[in-house]
Amino acid sequence: MLRALGHPVRLGIMRRLAAEPETCACDFSDVFTLKQPTVSQHLKVLREAGLVTTRRRGTQICYSVQPGAIVEITDMLGALTAHPEPGPTHLPETARSSA
Amino acid sequence: MLRALGHPVRLGIMRRLAAEPETCACDFSDVFTLKQPTVSQHLKVLREAGLVTTRRRGTQICYSVQPGAIVEITDMLGALTAHPEPGPTHLPETARSSA
DNA sequence: TGCCTATATAGTCAGATGGCTAATAAGATG
């Protein structure tokens, strides 16, 4: 998810979706001055990262922010400031799973 | 900053620093099975992103998480879930029907 | 001072990323 947000266009898409939910895919091409397939690729990354949800409206597909995903990231980032506690709070460092 | 966190090794470094502050640079080479210069590059990215702070301790340089940076990211991400209607300001209805 | 350890930089190369055009698939609408 962080990797998905690490690209300026994708972060811009998220911001746009936050400011104006239910934005259709075709709208982004104009906003970011990118060709439609390029936007589609970025939207796919965001979709597969679970950061956005889709809904069909007529011939268009509207995107919105998946609030749960943002909470998930925020929670994970908050753990970065948590002090080390003597308990099973910390995760194993052998996590090799990719998203 | 998000771009800096978007790499598994760098996120792992941040997690390690959260679990064990004041970790010296040489320690990461062993933890992540990477050569020393590679770790140094990642630490440089984190440093330039303002995500970590450094402190010299003898011959070593110890890294710690910069809490303010995490707050900054969290705050920015929180804005992604904020609705575009912060007050009684009326704006065009967009026919949002729940699925 | 001189050495020795720890860290940072330079340079290089394979592989990933991100943009495009062209073609395909999905679905609405007459």
Next chain:
DNA sequence: CATCTTATTAGCCATCTGACTATATAGGCA
């Protein structure tokens, strides 16, 4: 059913990233 619009996928190529080795720099300590 035919057609048209919209979205996705495929393939291509320039650029960036991230790993490495080799080298340079910084600073403590005998």
